[in-house]
Amino acid sequence: MREWWRDAVIYQIYPRSFQDDSGDGIGDLKGIIRRLDHVASLGVDAIWLSPFFTSPDLDMGYDVSDYKGVSPLFGDINDFDALVEKAHDLGLKVIIDQVLSHTSDQHPWFQESRQNRTNDKADWYVWADPKKDGTPPNNWLSIFGGSGWQFDTRRHQYYLHNFLTEQPDLNFHNPAVVDALLDAMKFWLERGVDGFRLDTVNFYVHDADLTDNPPSDWEVFPNNPYEAQDQEFSKSRPENLEILKRLRDLTDQYPDRMMVGECGEMGDKQVRIMGEYTSGGDKLHMAYSFAMLSPEHTAEHFRHTIEVFQETAPDGWPCWSFSNHDVARHVSRWTPKGADPEAVARQSIAMLCSFPGTLNIYQGEEIGQTQTDILWEELQDTANAQFWPEYKGRDGCRTPMVWEKDAPQGGFSTSDKPWLPVKAPQLARAVDTQEDDTNSILNAYRRTLAFRKSRHELRYGKTEFLDLPEPLLGVIRSEEDSAITGIFNLSNEPQRVVLKKELRPVGPMVGSVEGPVPGKSGKSDDCVVDLPPFGFVYLDGKAEI
Incomplete structure (x- = not known):
């Protein structure tokens, strides 16, 4: 029997920006429940929930301080259970993010680990001695800028952080760490989730010898120095495959469950890793690609990306997406000056539905939503603030979903000041303005997704x-x-x-x-x-x- 996820269309929900039912300006789980009928009306098969776990929110939930807890911002565990029940009643599978490569520095594991070098969790994170001159152990960099190492005065050692300094990396060379993460995943499987989206899945295992990364093949020095390195030793290590097999062993204990891994690499290397991580039937079920989340919008690019995957992983499985919570919305990325963004929106869903594999769409793209222009004083994505204004961060694609054109904050919230602003260009594309318009982007999405579902060639061919x-x-x-x-x-x-x-x-x-x-x-x-x-x-x- 063919697995449900192989031809599924997954709808990504960014909880903070979907629907606020509490009135505090931040979306929540009860709000998602209220709007699930809209999601089901699109003809999608599953929802993917970005993090809703307990967190200090320095990276908007991707800095988890309790893997089994629901952040009070979003509700409680009863709200989550009600969401799963409602989704399943509507025929929607539920996929949740799992941020396993790192935790918040407020996580009890790290709080214990940093106390000294002899405690029970002393080796749960990646710790290393300074060089004799006091500098970090090697040249590894953080994606968010600067060294990938932070000195801790209690242990007189550095700890590794591939992202914020407040996001220390877990040590996957320690089997106890993997056991603890498997236990957290089991908690959610027992609550009825149908799958996991594994954040930064290729970052799990680091080179135990802490070998310096070589330079990348750059011609013009990039805005972010991280891109000047080939992260050969800090991520995508061969030992990662054994971790993925352990995760697969867990999910295989539950019927009809799946894992999709986010592979953070560039170009053909990413596509090859996607294949490596999904081949053989004993690792990930599928891999989520960044390849089509770039400004590149050429026939050669799309064809090459798919063909490389097919060549390198004939028994692997991809998940393609044009937009998500980390990149500028594709209608803005791909619409040249003077062109019609609605034409780009209609074509994009038609083109995506012609591709093999599992498809992912991001909330708001079904109404042709464009990137919001964020001012400095509106900035919430402080993780990337040092790259402003050349890179304005990720807030522009995370602004609230707009439901009703004439309602306060577009029907997203009753708060006078939601966490990110609802601006006029986005308000003009509200759901209620498109519902009854047969020529709207919203109804183009519905028709196109229904067409894909009706044609076995597009689903299986x-x-x-x-x-x-x-x-x-x-x-x-x-x-x-x-x-x-x-x-x-x-x-x-x-x-x-x-x-x-x-x-x-x-x-x-x-x-x-x-x-x-x-x-x-x-x-x-x-x-x-x-x-x-x-x-x-x-x-x-x-x-x-």
């Missing part, structure tokens, strides 16, 4: 590509004796494609298909596809050029 020139992407999905072809114009200029045989258009489309017309041979068997800026068509059958 093998994938190949038409050899089309830029800016045209042609994706063929074939299953047994049937096929479907998607053709996408990734530009703001009209494009024409001439095919060798007539194919009938099916499903959503923004363009026209004419045929048969006289072909090169003089026979009337050619098919002409005309695509406006960011247009697309699906064709019933395997196209040839």
